[in-house]
Structure formats: C-alpha cells, structure tokens
Amino acid sequence: MKTIGICIPTIEGGVVCHQEIGREATRRGVAYPAIATHTPLFEEIGRAVQTSDFNSLAAVLSDSINRIAKAGADVAIISANTMHIVFDEIAAQSQIPILSIxxxxxxxxxxxxxxxxxxxxxxxxxxxxxxxxxxxxxxxxxxxxxxxxxxxxxxxxxxxxxxxxxxxxxxxxxxxxxxxxxxxxxxxxxxxxxxxxxxxxxxxxxxxxxxxxxxxxxxxxxxxx
The missing domain is CATH 3.40.50.1860 (Rossmann fold)
Structure with a gap:
C-alpha cells in the first residue's frame, strides 16, 4: 500500500482531509494508509496569493511536497483549492505524483x-x-x-x-x-x-x-x- 502525503496550506481544511481518509477507510473496511504531512508557513502563502506572486507560491508549495516525498510519501495531495492555481508548476517540480483536486x-x-x-x-x-x-x-x-x-x-x-x-x-x-x-x-x-x-x-x-x-x-x- 502506498503512503499518502498531504501538503496542508490551511490547518482547518487540512485536518478535515486527513481525517476523512481514515473515516473513509473505515467505511470501506480497508486498511488505513500511512500518511505524511507538511504545513508550509501560511504567512508566505498568504503574501504570495495576495500579491499574485505565483512563482513564490509555487516555490513554497513545491518545497512542501518534496519534504513530504523525503518523508516517504509515494503520492501527494494539496488540501486547498486555491493553491491549484499553480498546480502545473508544482507538479513539474515534484519528486512524486500529485493528485489534482x-x-x-x-x-x-x-x-x-x-x-x-x-x-x-x-x-x-x-x-x-x-x-x-x-x-x-x-x-x-x-x-x-x-x-x-x-x-x-x-x-x-x-x-x-x-x-x-x-x-x-x-x-x-x-x-x-x-x-x-x-x-x-x-x-x-x-x-x-x-x-x-x-x-x-x-x-x-x-x-x-x-x-x-x-x-x-x-x-x-x-x-x-
């Protein structure tokens, strides 16, 4: 079974996403997978989004994804919709596959x-x-x-x-x-x-x-x- 990595730009939504993986596994009667998470600094994310500095946004999120990869994740998700503005840029720099929301x-x-x-x-x-x-x-x-x-x-x-x-x-x-x-x-x-x-x-x-x-x-x- 693969290890899931979660990049968590905002805590509230990230917790729901993490929790739902476990709850859905229980509903299906399947094993709960290993999960590695990383939460980048929200101040950096917020500033990049506010100023439309999408290069900086992609860099912060790519760094987060690659930290997760180093922790053993086989595939990653980003538990925030807005961050997918730069999904293609992040995916190009990622060491592991990323599922798009x-x-x-x-x-x-x-x-x-x-x-x-x-x-x-x-x-x-x-x-x-x-x-x-x-x-x-x-x-x-x-x-x-x-x-x-x-x-x-x-x-x-x-x-x-x-x-x-x-x-x-x-x-x-x-x-x-x-x-x-x-x-x-x-x-x-x-x-x-x-x-x-x-x-x-x-x-x-x-x-x-x-x-x-x-x-x-x-x-x-x-x-x-």
Missing part, C-alpha cells in the same frame, strides 16, 4: 451526471476560473456568484473560516448565497476546503460537491492501487 472533482461531477455546476470559493479561485477547464473538458458549464456575494464569501473565508472562527450570522449568509446559486445549477462545488465546515446539503437543500472529501477518497483509492 480539480481533476478528481470534475470526474466526480461527471459520474453524477451534472451539467451546470456552481462554484463557491476564494476570490483567487473564482477570478482565475480554475475549475472551468476540467469541467468544460467533460462537457459541463460553470456558474458563479455576483461580485457583491463573492466579496461576502471571501471575507468570511479569509477572516473567519481558515482561522477556525465559525459564527452563526456568517453561516446564515453563506447559506443564503448557496441557496440562491443553487437555483442556477445542478450542484455546487464547495471549492474551498473550509466551506464544508459550515455548509451542509440539509441546511441548504441542494447538492454539494465537497472537494475536500472527494480528494481524500481519491487519495485512498490511489493508496490501495
């Missing part, structure tokens, strides 16, 4: 027969349209928020969720936004690994594609290949 999410959407998919995430994820290509390649179209709603989502993610702050008024705002987006699509991609901590299908009465857990399940599949 974008590709495994698009595959999941294909298997479930979705045609129009909404995307919730950070502003860099949305403005760079990182989900468009893998979804369009599979015949799907993407739907996005108004700028005003996107600003609300970004503020909550950046100032609360990634810091482990979960406020009820913010949850209600996110639910309102998700419900409105759901009227325009078949399902909504939770394109930020912290969003599943506050949004559920039951509370929003819509179908969600939880990228955090989809990636965790794909990593488990790969470990057992």
């Amino acid at each position: 974008l590709e495994v999410t698009a595959e999941y959407c294909t298997k479930h027969g979705y045609q129009r998919v909404g995307v919730l995430g950070t502003t860099p994820t949305i403005t760079r349209r990182i989900f468009d290509a893998p979804l369009e390649k599979r015949g799907m179209t993407t739907v996005y928020l108004s700028q005003s709603d996107q600003d609300v989502v970004m503020d909550i993610i950046h100032n609360e969720l990634i810091r482990g702050i979960f406020l009820d008024p913010s949850r209600q705002q996110l639910e309102r936004i998700a419900k409105q987006l759901a009227t325009q699509c078949d399902a909504i991609i939770l394109g930020c690994t912290e969003l599943p901590l506050v949004l559920t299908e039951e509370s929003c009465q819509t179908k969600f594609v939880d990228t955090t857990r989809v990636l965790a399940h794909a990593a488990l599949d790969h470990a057992h290949e």
Whole structure:
C-alpha cells in the first residue's frame, strides 16, 4: 500500500482531509494508509496569493511536497483549492505524483451526471476560473456568484473560516448565497476546503460537491492501487 502525503496550506481544511481518509477507510473496511504531512508557513502563502506572486507560491508549495516525498510519501495531495492555481508548476517540480483536486472533482461531477455546476470559493479561485477547464473538458458549464456575494464569501473565508472562527450570522449568509446559486445549477462545488465546515446539503437543500472529501477518497483509492 502506498503512503499518502498531504501538503496542508490551511490547518482547518487540512485536518478535515486527513481525517476523512481514515473515516473513509473505515467505511470501506480497508486498511488505513500511512500518511505524511507538511504545513508550509501560511504567512508566505498568504503574501504570495495576495500579491499574485505565483512563482513564490509555487516555490513554497513545491518545497512542501518534496519534504513530504523525503518523508516517504509515494503520492501527494494539496488540501486547498486555491493553491491549484499553480498546480502545473508544482507538479513539474515534484519528486512524486500529485493528485489534482480539480481533476478528481470534475470526474466526480461527471459520474453524477451534472451539467451546470456552481462554484463557491476564494476570490483567487473564482477570478482565475480554475475549475472551468476540467469541467468544460467533460462537457459541463460553470456558474458563479455576483461580485457583491463573492466579496461576502471571501471575507468570511479569509477572516473567519481558515482561522477556525465559525459564527452563526456568517453561516446564515453563506447559506443564503448557496441557496440562491443553487437555483442556477445542478450542484455546487464547495471549492474551498473550509466551506464544508459550515455548509451542509440539509441546511441548504441542494447538492454539494465537497472537494475536500472527494480528494481524500481519491487519495485512498490511489493508496490501495
């Protein structure tokens, strides 16, 4: 069985991803794989994203992945959607294969027969349209928020969720936004690994594609290949 490596840019989403690998293994009745993790300095990541310094972002994340490889990982995942802006650059510098959250999410959407998919995430994820290509390649179209709603989502993610702050008024705002987006699509991609901590299908009465857990399940599949 292969060892999984997890690059954890944000603690909250990374913990969910790590935990889900173990929980899914239990559900399947299969062995829990060995996991090596590394958390790069968030200050460096945040500065690079804020200034659109994608060369520095790729360098920080590539260093993290290669530290994981040295720790014995056979395959890696990055438990954050926004970081996939520089996925190709990271993969080119990596000593081990990396599973893309974008590709495994698009595959999941294909298997479930979705045609129009909404995307919730950070502003860099949305403005760079990182989900468009893998979804369009599979015949799907993407739907996005108004700028005003996107600003609300970004503020909550950046100032609360990634810091482990979960406020009820913010949850209600996110639910309102998700419900409105759901009227325009078949399902909504939770394109930020912290969003599943506050949004559920039951509370929003819509179908969600939880990228955090989809990636965790794909990593488990790969470990057992």
